[in-house]
Structures are given as C-alpha cells and as structure tokens.
Amino acid sequence: MTAAAASLLLVLTVCLTVAQLPRPQGAGETLSVAGAAVAAVAATVWRPRCSVILLTDGTTSSTTVFTVTLLHYNTALHTGRVSRCVQVAAEGKSPNMTEALLSRLVAQARRVRQVSWCVTVVVVSDDSAFLAASAEWIFKGRLLVWTNRLLALTRRPLSHLRHLHTSFSMMNAMLLLLDDTSGYPRCSVYVHLPYSSQVLQVASWAPHLGLSLTTNIPLFPEKFDRFLQRPLLKVTAEEFPPHVEVRETANTSGPRFRFSGAMTRVLELLALSLNFTYTIIRPPDGSFGTKLSNGTATGMVGMVGRKEIDLGLGPFGITAVRAEIVDYTAPIVNDYLRILGGRGKPEVDPWGFLLPLAPAVWAVMLASLVLLLTTVLLLSFCFSVRVPMLSMYFRVLLQENTWVSSDRWWERMVLGGWMIVMLVLTLSYSGNLMSLLAVRYIPQPFQFLRDLLEDPSTTMIWEYNTAYVNHFRTSESGIFQEVQKAEAAGRISFVLATEYPTMQDQLVREGPYVFVGEDLTIKVLMGQDFSNTGQCDFYTSREAFMPFLYCMIGPKNSPLVPAVSKRITWITEAGLYDYWMESLNRNSTVCVRPPTKITVRTSLSLSNIWGMFVVFAGGNSLGLVVLCLELLTARL
Incomplete structure (x- = not known):
C-alpha cells in the first residue's frame, strides 16, 4: 500500500466531564450500539483519500472508539479502499473548558481538512448542549465547506433538539437518532430543511434490515441546489438605477413599493431556479452600507452581516472591508465612475475669427511672407537697383490697393504670384x-478628476456610504487622498439614490455642483432627463476611474451564496444581464457624447465678437506707440 493511495481516518476524541443523562436500564454506549448505523451512513458518502473526524464528549470509551474505527476500516477495505487510523486525545476536567477545547480541536481538524479531498465529521453525544457547541464551532471554525459532511448521533428525542435546527439546516448535516428503549436498537436519519422549521426523515436503520431510504431524498441531499420545500427568503434592496428602481404604489392593501430593473429579473430567475419565494426589505438608512470605526456595519451590508436578511440584491461593489462582514457571489457586472456635469449655455468663441485657418496655416503664411520679403531684397541686390517697396506685399495681404513701377518686370512677377496666393x-x-460665426460652443470643463479638484468653487456630490466613498476615505496616497482632503474642506456632499432626480435637476443642471457616480447610473439619469425634456442638458467626463466589480451578497459562510453564484455565472455567460439592461433603459445612450458645438441662426452681439475689437484696439495702440517713437526720433 503506497502513501498516495491511502485515505486518512482521523479520530478526535474530546474527553470532558459532562452530566450523565439518564439511559434505559442496561443500555450501552451510544456509539457502541449504533456504530454499525454510523458506518453504514458514512459508507454511502465515502470517497478515496477522504477523512473521517470522530468527535465525542468523553462518555465514549476508547475501546468503543477503536471498535467503530475498525468497523469503518473493514467497510472501507470491503469496498476496495484502505484507511489508516490516527487517534488524537484531549482531556479536560470541567464543562467550562468545552468551548476552548472544541475551538482548539476544530483548528487541528481544519488542517486535516486542508490536505483531504473531503471530510465527514461524526459527532456522538447524548448531551444536547455539547451537540449545539460542536455544531457552532464546526460552523464558526469553517471546518465544513459544502462538499464536507456532518453526521450527529444521539439518543435524545427530536423534540429536545430543536435548538440545533438553525445550524444543522445551514450545513450539509444529518441527524441520526438512536432508539433502544424497547431493547431493540433502531435508528432514524433526519435532514433539516433550510429557511423553515421542517425536519424530514430520509432513512432508517435496523441490525437485521440495514440502512434503507424512506423517501426519494438521498442521504446528505444538496439542500441548496434546489430547495425541497419552497421557503420564503428575505431580500434587501434599495434604489440603484439602472439595476434596481423603486416606485411607490398607490395600492394600500398590497406592497407599498414596486421594484423593477435588471437585478429584479435576476432575482425572479433565481427564485424560479432555486424554488423559493421572497420579500424585499429596504434598509432603514437607505444606504448600501459600510463598516464604521466602532465595528458595526450600516445599511444593507449591516443587515446581511447580522443575518437579519438572507440575500442582498445590490449589486454591491467588492471591497476588503465589506468582505469581512459578508460573502460575495460571482460578479454580475463591472462599472466605474465618471463625472456628470451640467452643460453650459451655447456661446460664440470671441476668438473665433482665428479658427477658419488652422495654426499651421497661419504659421506657413507668415513664414511665406518673410521668405517673400527676403527674396525681393536678394533680387534687388543682384540687379543693383534701389531698395524696393516692401509695404506693397503687406497691402496685398490686407487686401489694399498697390502699384509697382513698369520697368521692374521681376517685381511684377513676384507681386502677381503673391496676389494669387x-x-x-x-x-x-x-x-x-x-x-x-453661426457656431455656438458649449463648455464642458470637467473632463478629468484633476480638473474637478483644481476648481475650489465646484462641489462634488457622491452617493452616501458606497464602496467608492469607503475607498477614498481609506486612501493614504494619490489623487483619492486629495478627494479625502476635499471632503474635509467641505467640498463634498452626499445623497441617497432616491434623491438622484432632485439632485440632478436642482443642483447639477445649473451648477456649481457635479455628480460623481457609476457610469451605468449616469447614463440612465441622462436618458431619463432626455425623455422628459427632449434635450441633452448634461455631459459626462472622458475619464473613467475607480473600477469595481459588482455582486450580490449573503451572510458569512452561507451555503446559499455558492448556489446563487453558479446561476449568476449562467446568466452573465448567456448575456442575459446585458440584454436586460439595454431593454429596460430607453434613451440611455442618446446623450452619452453630446456635441460640443451647435449651429444657430441669430444676430451677433458684442459679447460674441469682442476678440476682433481687442485686435483693433491693440493695433491702434501699437500704431500710436510707433508714431510717438517716429516723432521722438525726428526731434532727436
């Protein structure tokens, strides 16, 4: 037998002094009586290179542990699998040490789980408190992922174990109840259904009959792949266009709010696929939520983290701080921030008279004039004639009349060529x-976050308690630290998603406010405004920054999260989410890149062409200065 082919059977025995529960006359140890039942159930899920961890409360003797271990070993050997047995003993003398001992042993068992392909944890005790503590530490210590299993064996009746339902329903766990009061041992196998109080018996065991299923439900069923009973889940959601839109209804007897958007379609599809119903609860503070300095969490993140809610719709941006409180599903969409600003009033550029010619044309024209004057001077020097009149070339440039002597044929040719050009x-x-002159320019000043930071007269608007806000508040360097300083200087105000329309219409449209938000949200806001007004009054920045992945969230270690993630992957790979986004948001791309220039027919005002008068005044001033210099030179 090679080490690679060997499987691992690990037995952890917790030897504690516990209160001895009353047993029927002549009853033996629980594990000794029902060891064959435990081996039969464990054998149905046994796989090569798997481990079995046996956890007892100290009332089970080492002989019984060895006997059951050998029984399981023989079962594995009969099926062609080989095991090797390791026993770890831990002793305690006080019930108060149970918690500490369990935490230490769970940590050891987790290291075994990390080197095993799968793990089956068997807990044996007739003490309901020990069973509850074991389940809590197994769940808290993350000993079990969904591929691993928990099997609890006890003599206690089902009515005394109701406090185990919450933990057992959220784990891949089964309960094995031993009944030997009649002298004939029998075992019933139960499964706890999640999000309900229902417990189903799925199998039974007797010495002469062995293990037999009583329903069509297998042992260790995939409870979260599709719910056996249709439970009611609590989902939290808030206004987040275009993903979630909330509208208040006039129906007094029904729900007060109506939710729509692409994420609600995802929720409907999940409910159909997983077989559940849902009710949507809005957060009291209307925010997505984050972790505060005192350790508490706000908004929807806090509700999910405290397990008041089963699923957070969102979608929520992934951050390290939130990951300490909740678990994320597979990503649904990625998004980033842009700046939304109000488009200025159409204006005529007062220096527009310079625009008909490109800067390169102006430069070539002046260079040609210099070259022309140089050529004329050189030709005059070669023909030994008097100095030519250079002013006539300037007169042609300014469209004034001029003349040239009839005997200077070469100068006529040069002047004629210059006049044609x-x-x-x-x-x-x-x-x-x-x-x-018929073109109006629409100013769009804030194309980069740096432009916004360098304008102290403009106030930034961010959504309250989002992943973006948490990011710049925790930044220690770079441009986002400057955003943090801008908040300290009072240049940032916060709004809720439900206040977007008011913010857009009353603050951003006229300024001096701009909104910093998600690109998809900004497109929807601009599209809605276009639908209402018929014109594009807003613009978005060319720069996109601070990208985030967006997901749904669930409570920490919730097995519902992997089941939802699998279906979200199907939705995104099929392109359904993008299709829903495009179909639900009309006019969302009409104003994405509005023109910065428009053509109008109207009379010009002095404010439109004052640049030409500046040139006129500058020319006259320069002429006056030259005149004064000439007079002064003549006098001297």
Whole structure:
C-alpha cells in the first residue's frame, strides 16, 4: 500500500466531564450500539483519500472508539479502499473548558481538512448542549465547506433538539437518532430543511434490515441546489438605477413599493431556479452600507452581516472591508465612475475669427511672407537697383490697393504670384468665417478628476456610504487622498439614490455642483432627463476611474451564496444581464457624447465678437506707440 493511495481516518476524541443523562436500564454506549448505523451512513458518502473526524464528549470509551474505527476500516477495505487510523486525545476536567477545547480541536481538524479531498465529521453525544457547541464551532471554525459532511448521533428525542435546527439546516448535516428503549436498537436519519422549521426523515436503520431510504431524498441531499420545500427568503434592496428602481404604489392593501430593473429579473430567475419565494426589505438608512470605526456595519451590508436578511440584491461593489462582514457571489457586472456635469449655455468663441485657418496655416503664411520679403531684397541686390517697396506685399495681404513701377518686370512677377496666393487664402478665410460665426460652443470643463479638484468653487456630490466613498476615505496616497482632503474642506456632499432626480435637476443642471457616480447610473439619469425634456442638458467626463466589480451578497459562510453564484455565472455567460439592461433603459445612450458645438441662426452681439475689437484696439495702440517713437526720433 503506497502513501498516495491511502485515505486518512482521523479520530478526535474530546474527553470532558459532562452530566450523565439518564439511559434505559442496561443500555450501552451510544456509539457502541449504533456504530454499525454510523458506518453504514458514512459508507454511502465515502470517497478515496477522504477523512473521517470522530468527535465525542468523553462518555465514549476508547475501546468503543477503536471498535467503530475498525468497523469503518473493514467497510472501507470491503469496498476496495484502505484507511489508516490516527487517534488524537484531549482531556479536560470541567464543562467550562468545552468551548476552548472544541475551538482548539476544530483548528487541528481544519488542517486535516486542508490536505483531504473531503471530510465527514461524526459527532456522538447524548448531551444536547455539547451537540449545539460542536455544531457552532464546526460552523464558526469553517471546518465544513459544502462538499464536507456532518453526521450527529444521539439518543435524545427530536423534540429536545430543536435548538440545533438553525445550524444543522445551514450545513450539509444529518441527524441520526438512536432508539433502544424497547431493547431493540433502531435508528432514524433526519435532514433539516433550510429557511423553515421542517425536519424530514430520509432513512432508517435496523441490525437485521440495514440502512434503507424512506423517501426519494438521498442521504446528505444538496439542500441548496434546489430547495425541497419552497421557503420564503428575505431580500434587501434599495434604489440603484439602472439595476434596481423603486416606485411607490398607490395600492394600500398590497406592497407599498414596486421594484423593477435588471437585478429584479435576476432575482425572479433565481427564485424560479432555486424554488423559493421572497420579500424585499429596504434598509432603514437607505444606504448600501459600510463598516464604521466602532465595528458595526450600516445599511444593507449591516443587515446581511447580522443575518437579519438572507440575500442582498445590490449589486454591491467588492471591497476588503465589506468582505469581512459578508460573502460575495460571482460578479454580475463591472462599472466605474465618471463625472456628470451640467452643460453650459451655447456661446460664440470671441476668438473665433482665428479658427477658419488652422495654426499651421497661419504659421506657413507668415513664414511665406518673410521668405517673400527676403527674396525681393536678394533680387534687388543682384540687379543693383534701389531698395524696393516692401509695404506693397503687406497691402496685398490686407487686401489694399498697390502699384509697382513698369520697368521692374521681376517685381511684377513676384507681386502677381503673391496676389494669387492671397486671393485664394482670403476667400477661403472669409467663407469659413461666415460659417463659424453661426457656431455656438458649449463648455464642458470637467473632463478629468484633476480638473474637478483644481476648481475650489465646484462641489462634488457622491452617493452616501458606497464602496467608492469607503475607498477614498481609506486612501493614504494619490489623487483619492486629495478627494479625502476635499471632503474635509467641505467640498463634498452626499445623497441617497432616491434623491438622484432632485439632485440632478436642482443642483447639477445649473451648477456649481457635479455628480460623481457609476457610469451605468449616469447614463440612465441622462436618458431619463432626455425623455422628459427632449434635450441633452448634461455631459459626462472622458475619464473613467475607480473600477469595481459588482455582486450580490449573503451572510458569512452561507451555503446559499455558492448556489446563487453558479446561476449568476449562467446568466452573465448567456448575456442575459446585458440584454436586460439595454431593454429596460430607453434613451440611455442618446446623450452619452453630446456635441460640443451647435449651429444657430441669430444676430451677433458684442459679447460674441469682442476678440476682433481687442485686435483693433491693440493695433491702434501699437500704431500710436510707433508714431510717438517716429516723432521722438525726428526731434532727436
């Protein structure tokens, strides 16, 4: 037998002094009487390279432990599997040491689980308090993942074990009840259904009959793959367009709020697939929630973390702080932040008379003029004539009349070529200028987060208690630390998702406010405003920053989360979520990239063309200065 082919059977025995429960006359140890039943149930789920952890309360003798271990060993050997047995004993003398001892042994058992393909934990005790403590520490210590199993053996009647229902229903656990009051041992196998108080008997065992199923439900059923009974789950959700939209209804007898959006369709599909009904509960503070400095959590995250809620709809951005409180499902969508600002009023650029020609054309024109004057001077020097009149080239550039001597044929040719170039250029300039005077420019100043931080007159609006807010509040460097300082300076205000329409209409539209929010949410807000007004009054920044993955959430270690994650993966891989988002949000892309220039037909005002008068005044001022210099030079 090689070490690789060997499986591991680990026996952890907790030897504690516990109150001895009354037993029937002549009754033996629980594990001794029902050891064959335990072996029969364990054999149905035994796999190669698996481990079995036996946990007792100290009332089971070492002889019985060895006998049952040998029985299980023979069962594994009969099925072609080989086990090796390791026994770890821990002794205590006081019931108060049970918690500490269990925590220590669970930690040891977890290390065994990490090197095993699967684990079956067997707890044997007639003490209901010990059974409850064992289940609590097995769950708290994360000894069991869903692929591992828990089997509890006891003589206590089912009516005395109701306090075990909560923990056993959330684990892959079964309860084996021994009844030997009549002198003939019989065992009943029960499974606790999650999110209900129902306990089902799925099998029975007797020495001469062996193990037999009493229903069509298998041992250790996949309770969370599809619920056997249709439970009612509590789901928390809040306004988060376009994922969740909340509308108040006028129906006094029915639900007060109506929920819609792509996430509600996900919830409906999950309810159909997992076989559950649901009721949606909104958080008291209307926020998604985060962890406070005192250790408590707010909003929907706090409700799920305290297990007041079975599932958080969200979707919620993944953060390390929230991951300490809740478990995330598979990602549903990824999103990032943009800046939403109000578009300014259409304006004419006062320097628009420079725009008909590109900067390169202006530069080439001036360079050509310099080259032309240089050429004329060189030709004059070569022909040994008087210095030519250079002013006529400037007069042609400014469309003024000029003349040239009839005996200077080369100068006529140079001037004629320059006049043709200037004719084409000036006609092109005047035509473009007429078109540009009808153009209105719409200012969109905040295209980057840096632009926003450098404008102290503008106030940023963020949603209250989101993953983004938690991120910049905990940043220790970079641009988001500057956002944190902006909050300290009073440049950030917070709103709830239900206040988006009011915020958009009363604050962002006219300024000096801008909204920093999710890209998908901003598209919906702009689309809704376009549907109401018929025009695009807002713009979004070119820069996208702070990307996040969004998921649903569940309580810590909840087996419901993996079941939901599997179905969310199906939904996203099939493209259903993107399809629902596009079908539910009309006009969401109409105003995504609105034009920054528009053409109008109206008269021009002085405020539109004051740039030309600046040039006029500057030219006259410069001419006056030159005149003064000429007079001064002549006088000297």
